[in-house]
Amino acid sequence: MWSLRIAPYLICQTCSYVDLDRGRMSRGHVCQQCRHESAGGVLYFHANIMVLVDLLEESYLSRPRNHPREMVVPANVAILLFFCTLKEALFEHFLRQLFTSLSLSRSLQKKLLSDNRLFHQKLKSLFPALIENDWSTALVNASALCGQDFSMLDSVLTSSAQVRNKFLHNASAWEISAELADTCVDSIANLFVLFVALHNHYVHREWARAQPMV
């Protein structure tokens, strides 16, 4: 299953660092970031996100092998919709983790999400207000943290959302090609790498900031 191959990230319950260290599953395993012993493995991404990745896999595998390239294929439409939903779900997951690290009250968290229901509101208003960086600066910071350039991925996120919106608003599916669906599928793993890097840069850093100077 793609979810287990792409997204089996674990989070340290002490310092919130996220990585693929399977040792975190074992009680007593020492976190390389904070040196605390693990109380047991906790998956970073919640079940809805894992299910969404598996829906992407099912859609990808259900595509007909041979069809005229000008045809609109339902599985490609599904892949695009699921991919754009995945981006937005990962973004909201990141925000909720950030809320917790900033010790925001439940009522304030609810108000912030209620005041910023749309994705572009979360991206353009809420996100920079919380981390004091805009999205493009956050991408640079994430790139520096994990040594990977996310500018191409960002272009894919923007263009796929534009095509998704045309479909949602006037049922225009002609741009939802096999190539676009392939690009979405090829970008899934990188999307997870990006949001893990954002988490480790902005959420884990709140734990580091709270530590007494030695």
Ligand SMILES: [Zn+2]
């Ligand atoms: Zn830790």
